[in-house]
Amino acid sequence: MQALLDVILPVFLVLGAGYVAVWRGLFSDAGVDGLMVFTQKFAIPALLFRAISSLDLSQNFDLSLLVSFYTGAVTGFAAGLLGARFLFGRPWQDSVAIGFIGLFSNSLLLGLPITERAYGADALTANFAIIAIHSPLCYGIGITAMEIVRSQGSGGLQTVKSILKAMFSNALVVGIALGFTVNLTGLPLPGVLTDAIDLITRAALPAALFGLGGVLYRYRPEGDMKTVLYICAVSLILHPSITFGMAKLNGLSLDQLRSAVVTAAMAPGVNTYIFANMYGVAKRVAASAVLVGTAGSIVTVWLWLALLP
Numbered sequence: 254m255q256a257l258l259d260v261i262l263p264v265f266l267v268l269g270a271g272y273v274a275v276w277r278g279l280f281s282d283a284g285v286d287g288l289m290v291f292t293q294k295f296a297i298p299a300l301l302f303r304a305i306s307s308l309d310l311s312q313n314f315d316l317s318l319l320v321s322f323y324t325g326a327v328t329g330f331a332a333g334l335l336g337a338r339f340l341f342g343r344p345w346q347d348s349v350a351i352g353f354i355g356l357f358s359n360s361l362l363l364g365l366p367i368t369e370r371a372y373g374a375d376a377l378t379a380n381f382a383i384i385a386i387h388s389p390l391c392y393g394i395g396i397t398a399m400e401i402v403r404s405q406g407s408g409g410l411q412t413v414k415s416i417l418k419a420m421f422s423n424a425l426v427v428g429i430a431l432g433f434t435v436n437l438t439g440l441p442l443p444g445v446l447t448d449a450i451d452l453i454t455r456a457a458l459p460a461a462l463f464g465l466g467g468v469l470y471r472y473r474p475e476g477d478m479k480t481v482l483y484i485c486a487v488s489l490i491l492h493p494s495i496t497f498g499m500a501k502l503n504g505l506s507l508d509q510l511r512s513a514v515v516t517a518a519m520a521p522g523v524n525t526y527i528f529a530n531m532y533g534v535a536k537r538v539a540a541s542a543v544l545v546g547t548a549g550s551i552v553t554v555w556l557w558l559a560l561l562p
Contacts, residue, residue, distance in 0.1 A: 271466025298428025
């Protein structure tokens with residue numbers, strides 16, 4: 254109970270404040286859109302840039318860590334895709350979008366603040382290693398599968414172009430790429446520049462959480478609840494369970510185990526709706542899954558925190 258009060262509730266109270274502010278008309282939809290643009294195109298890319306530019310790549314980019322987390326993520330994608338197709342009879346394009354919900358956990362807006370509150374800022378290095386390839390890998394898998402389905406397996410060069418365009422027009426990926434560039438080249442950054450970037454990064458997570466609450470107000474559940482509950486179970490239970498098992502099998506350190514499982518246990522991210530909206534399929538399922546999964550994660554994350562050493 255103490256973990257729930259000290260770690261989870263402050264995060265969800267900030268998120269809830271954004272939800273209530275929009276619901277009661279205290280914060281406009283335009284304000285929410287502006288806040289999310291600031292966080293997702295500027296503040297969070299700056300946060301990722303600073304974290305990765307100073308990360309000890311040889312120490313923190315452990316293949317066992319990435320295999321443990323992404324085995325769970327890819328299994329979630331397969332379970333979502335096949336379940337949507339064969340359990341619920343959805344078209345293949347819908348099924349890919351629903352699979353993407355099981356693949357893309359909210360590693361940034363929820364995973365980072367909850368891990369930090371639970372285990373401290375020093376425990377975030379493994380989170381950043383996971384996040385560094387999260388958007389490129391997940392979008393790569395989702396777009397590749399969707400383009401194959403749309404082109405009946407003959408996407409060819411157009412599929413590759415679609416993947417690269419989607420990934421490298423994403424501000425998060427740009428921030429990650431610049432961070433790697435500075436890290437690998439050893440390029441020195443002026444102190445005045447890093448201080449300015451740090452000012453922006455301090456606003457990233459609280460502003461993003463508040464804005465996410467406003468976004469979730471728009472995504473009220475509307476039908477398809479069996480499919481929504483199924484994919485939420487995949488996201489909140491199957492993904493972290495497999496990650497936990499793989500982490501134990503691969504002998505991850507305590508910090509790595511915690512970061513991998515907590516990140517895997519996060520609700521589906523807003524990017525799952527963005528992906529569905531990009532292709533115009535399963536938008537209602539994706540939007541509802543973000544809201545229902547985020548609400549449900551209050552309980553499931555508490556249980557995972559209690560289970561972890």
